[in-house]
Amino acid sequence: MAITDRQTATLALAHALSAAERGLPVFPLSATKLPALRSPHHGEHPPVRCRGACGLPGHGVHDATTDPGAVRALFAAAPRATGYGIACGRAPHRLIGIDLDIDPAHGNDSATALRQLALQHLFTIPPTVTVITPSGGRHLWLTGPAGVTVPNSASRLAPGIDIRGTGGYLVGPGSVTHHGRYRLAPGTADLAPAPCPRPLLRLLTPPARPRRPAGPPSPARQGQGLVHFVLAAHRGQRNTRLFWAACRAYEHGFGDALADALTDAAVRTGLTEQEARAAIASAARLAGGRPEVP
Known part of the structure; x- marks a missing residue:
């Protein structure tokens, strides 16, 4: 039975509505565990960093709601949804x-x-x-x-x-x-x-980091150790090391600035550029404060 059939989608909506009734904000997910609704800003240049302020669905975790009518509307717009995400950090829980x-x-x-x-x-x-x-x-x-x-x-x-x-x-x-x-x-x-x-x-x-004096080191210097960490990866470690290094870079606030250097290092160890970019994008969602995949 295909996981995108009508019964699976109906059950996903039912589970999501049950969670919403308990005060858990929900939104539809695809079988990949990613948001099921495509961003309304897809393909726009320059990229739009919108968290739902435009009023349109398709903003991932920022679509999450406990309102039954809004939940039904989200799932109606995502007929291939097979599951649901629960937004963390939101009141009341x-x-x-x-x-x-x-x-x-x-x-x-x-x-x-x-x-x-x-x-x-x-x-x-x-x-x-x-x-x-x-x-x-x-x-x-x-x-x-x-x-x-x-x-x-x-x-x-x-x-x-x-x-x-x-x-x-x-x-x-x-x-x-x-x-x-x-x-x-x-x-x-x-x-x-x-x-x-x-x-x-x-x-x-963790406690907030103390303010540093003016003239902090550049992202390239801050991330030099992470790049070397990726370059030292052996077969079977390459993707894991790259993901770990990218998470640390995004947690420290210079992930975007270091992404190209990490990609180049990963390619030198044997990963393709597409594989490297995908791992870094996943780390950005998880460790950079962006919507993430569990």
């Missing part, structure tokens, strides 16, 4: 997603890493909504306090632990993708998202 990836090939045990962090910083993860991903990973849903902005990050806490915060989104349970279905973990369906433990919240919201 101010959702924080702890994404625990599973990567046995590289010895990645993110669940153990989270337990080690909990022991080191003296907190426990309370019972909360947990979503099982098609790969066997876990999305833990927590809530944050008003006035606190949790940034998105990739493997900053520990390898394999990604954070979905303000500007990011989680794939909602019941969504169907090319890799399978997202589903609620047994015993968590009736739970509400639990408050984020204070010690963990402090880890997720």
